[in-house]
Amino acid sequence: MKIHIPTPLRTYTGGLETVSVSGATVHGALVQLTTTYPELKANLFNADGKLRSFVNVYLNEDDIRYLPEKEAAPTQDSDELTIIPSIAGGCCCL
């Protein structure tokens, strides 16, 4: 399956925008991704091994946080994962 890498993380994939991995689940695919490109790991996961709060992962059109199986969601070769950091801000503190 394909994983789409956002601009800031391509530094760690040799500039690749799309990486092909195999994996039976979303978690398996992300593990393979970070095994192949180990520098990605600290940018995607916190010290507890959980996805960082600002890292959104979509399985095709679905945010994995809202899938019943979440990271354990099964995947097929034809699926696409997209990693997309959040973008937000504002002019002053509360």
Place this chain on the structure above:
Amino acid sequence: MLRLDYDLYQALRAHGEETYPNECCGVLLGKHQPGIGNHVQQIVRAGNTRTDSAHNRYHIAPVELIRIQRQARSQSLDIVGFYHSHPDHPAQWSQTDFAEAHWLGCSYVITSVEHGKAVLTNSFQLLGTSEEDKRFHDESIEINLAATTAQTQEGKA
């Protein structure tokens, strides 16, 4: 350095005037030029999902970002930055802007809009290798006055 054509510069400033007194937001598509900076070739307006506090907060829905990223890919462009406005506040990044900035290497453009009129536009590049060492760096904006790209697109609100 951030490089863009004059019409794109004007378009992102006009967006801030249109949404005043709320913040506008959008995405900068283009190419990173090593040793030079980010070259913007297209801007895409995005909807601000922070309807609860749109006068001082913005947030772009991830699903809209994905759509814009696909659009960029289809045109052999990359997301090289973002823009938003500060209604009646300076064109300087806030602690909220910094805390919510995660696109390392990208440019964050901020336009101050005072009483509905765009005043100052600044750009800050997010440097560093991780969340732990990220920092904003003031970057100059080079505006190409001669060229017009007509590449502004309306995003889904």
